[in-house]
Amino acid sequence: MCLVKNLKQYQPYMNKLERFLVFCSGAYLPLVKRCPGSIHQFIGIGGTVLFTAVFAGLSVGYALFTIFESIYTILAVGIVWMLMIFNLDRYIVSTLKKREKFLSELKQALPRLILAVLIALVIAKPLELKIFEKEINRELDRQRLATISESKDEIKAGYPELLKLEEEIQGLKAEINGKEAFRNEKQVEYDNERFGVKTGETTGRAGIGINAEKKEAQLDLAQKDLEYTQSLNREKIQDRVQKINLLNEKMTAELDYQMVSVAANNGLAARIQALDALTNANTAVYWANLLIMALFIMIEMAPILVKLLAKRGPYDHLLDLYEAGIVLSADELWYKKKSESELRKEVFDEIQPERRVARRNFDLGLFHKK
Numbered sequence: 001m002c003l004v005k006n007l008k009q010y011q012p013y014m015n016k017l018e019r020f021l022v023f024c025s026g027a028y029l030p031l032v033k034r035c036p037g038s039i040h041q042f043i044g045i046g047g048t049v050l051f052t053a054v055f056a057g058l059s060v061g062y063a064l065f066t067i068f069e070s071i072y073t074i075l076a077v078g079i080v081w082m083l084m085i086f087n088l089d090r091y092i093v094s095t096l097k098k099r100e101k102f103l104s105e106l107k108q109a110l111p112r113l114i115l116a117v118l119i120a121l122v123i124a125k126p127l128e129l130k131i132f133e134k135e136i137n138r139e140l141d142r143q144r145l146a147t148i149s150e151s152k153d154e155i156k157a158g159y160p161e162l163l164k165l166e167e168e169i170q171g172l173k174a175e176i177n178g179k180e181a182f183r184n185e186k187q188v189e190y191d192n193e194r195f196g197v198k199t200g201e202t203t204g205r206a207g208i209g210i211n212a213e214k215k216e217a218q219l220d221l222a223q224k225d226l227e228y229t230q231s232l233n234r235e236k237i238q239d240r241v242q243k244i245n246l247l248n249e250k251m252t253a254e255l256d257y258q259m260v261s262v263a264a265n266n267g268l269a270a271r272i273q274a275l276d277a278l279t280n281a282n283t284a285v286y287w288a289n290l291l292i293m294a295l296f297i298m299i300e301m302a303p304i305l306v307k308l309l310a311k312r313g314p315y316d317h318l319l320d321l322y323e324a325g326i327v328l329s330a331d332e333l334w335y336k337k338k339s340e341s342e343l344r345k346e347v348f349d350e351i352q353p354e355r356r357v358a359r360r361n362f363d364l365g366l367f368h369k370k
Contacts (some may be wrong), residue, residue, distance in 0.1 A: 021046035026094025057082030063126035120300035190215040
C-alpha cells in the first residue's frame with residue numbers, strides 16, 4: 001500500500017511532445033506516468049505510429065497528384081487519409097494487450113499483423129512510384145513510342161489502296177528506268193560504231209556510215225520513246241502522289257486523334273503498370289522495389305512486434321487493475337441497484353394487503369352513508 005502511494009506521488013515530468021507521442025501509442029497517460037520505466041517504450045511506439053501516418057499522407061498525396069490538379073483537393077484528401085491511417089494504427093496498437101501466455105498473445109496479434117501488412121502495401125506503392133519516377137517516365141515514353149508505332153501500322157492496314165498506289169508508282173518509275181536503260185544502251189552502240197569500237201553489235205569501222213546512221217536512228221527512236229514515257233508516267237505518278245497525300249492526311253488525322261489518349265496515358269494505373277514492367281525486366285529495380293515494400297511492412301509492424309515481444313510490465317498490471325476496478329465498480333453498482341429494487345418490492349408486498357383492506361373499508365363506509 002505504501003509502495004502504491006509512493007508511485008502515485010512520483011510522476012515524472014513529461015513535455016507536450018512526449019505526452020502527444022504517448023497519446024499516439026494508444027496508452028492511457030495517467031497510468032503511463034506511474035510507470036517511469038515504460039515511458040520511453042510508449043514514446044517510441046507513438047513516434048512510429050505518427051511517422052507511419054505522415055508517410056501515408058505523403059503517399060496518397062503523390063498518388064492524387066497524378067489524378068487531380070487542385071492542390072486543395074490533394075491536401076484535403078491527404079489529411080483525411082493520414083488521420084484515418086493514424087487512427088487505425090493507434091487502434092491496432094492500443095487493443096493489443098499483454099497476457100501471460102505468448103500463444104494467446106500471438107492469436108490476438110495475428111489479424112492485426114495482417115492488417116498492418118495490408119496498410120504498409122497501400123502506403124508503400126505510391127512512394128515507390130515517386131522513388132522510381134525517372135525510370136517510370138522512360139518506360140512510359142517507350143510504351144508510348146511502341147503504341148504510336150502499332151497505331152500507325154493498324155491505321156495503314158486500314159487503307160490497302162495506299163499500298164496499291166505505292167506499287168503502281170514503283171511500276172511507273174521502273175518503266176521509266178527501263179526505257180532510260182534502253183536509250184543508254186543505244187547511245188553506247190552508236191558511240192562505239194562512230195569511233196570504230198568492235199563489239200557484237202558494231203562493225204568496228206570508224207566514221208559515220210550506214211551502220212552508224214542506223215544506230216543513230218535507233219537512238220533517236222529510243223530517246224523519243226523515253227521522253228514520251230517520262231511525260232506520260234510522270235503525270236500518272238503525280239496523280240497517284242496526290243491521292244497518297246490525301247490518304248496520308250486522313251491517317252494523320254486518325255493518328256492525332258489516338259495520340260490524345262496516348263498522351264493522357266500518364267495516370268496512376270499506367271504508372272503502376274510501368275513499374276510492374278520495370279520490375280519484370282530489371283533485376284535491380286525488382287530487388288529495390290521488394291526491399292522498399294519490406295521496409296514499410298517492418299515499420300508498420302514494428303509497434304505490434306514491440307508489444308508482442310516485450311515482457312509484461314508494470315503498465316500492463318496497472319491497466320488490468322484499472323479495468324478490473326471499473327468492472328468491479330460496475331458490478332457493485334448493479335448489485336446495489338438490484339438490492340434496492342428487491343427491497344422496494346418486499347415493502348410493496350408487505351403493505352399491499354393493508355392498502356387493500358383500507359380501501360375496502362373506505363368503500364363500505366361510503367356505502368353506509370348513502
